[in-house]
Amino acid sequence: AQSVSQHNHHVILSEAASLELGCNYSYGGTVNLFWYVQYPGQHLQLLLKYFSGDPLVKGIKGFEAEFIKSKFSFNLRKPSVQWSDTAEYFCAVNERTGGFKTIFGAGTRLFVKA
């Protein structure tokens, strides 16, 4: 079955620390990959996306993610987190031949200490 796994459910970091959130998926075909973010009290919004081309994609607020096809991974990174990055982060995948049905991971709650 199609699935998306996020390795960490809760992450606590101090400001200026580096961040890496893991995401692995199990899909057989060509995929599109996304990271969404939900800030406290707000609705989900897109952070970044990969469709094709350069596997290192840049998103808003200094986030980036790298697609490694051989590892079925799409890890999210940020070199230096800020208190305002406190949020829940969701990895999501859809399969181009599957009509773009999008499956999400369980989410990672990030808390950044000021």
Place this chain on the structure above:
Amino acid sequence: GAGVSQSPSNKVTEKGKDVELRCDPISGHTALYWYRQSLGQGLEFLIYFQGNSAPDKSGLPSDRFSAERTGGSVSTLTIQRTQQEDSAVYLCASSRGTGTAGELFFGEGSRLTVL
């Protein structure tokens, strides 16, 4: 409208009652999704509509759950004979379905509490 609109934003109901949750997608978006967000459970896929195709209902947890989309626009998620485990935030999202390859735009959600 400017964004995905969901109503009601909050619903408190008694166990055994039926509830209807409504979603107005972004105009022109052909794809519409329903997800359920429970504490510690992430986003659980429920159902997906794409244009005039038959919906993908593979995520509906039981036959108490159903959804329809009228005229390719507004969608209603119905939960019959609600149970306490149905308490969650129900999220609706829409997308263009092509081109942007399914980038989703979410509504604010409908928080359901079953007493």
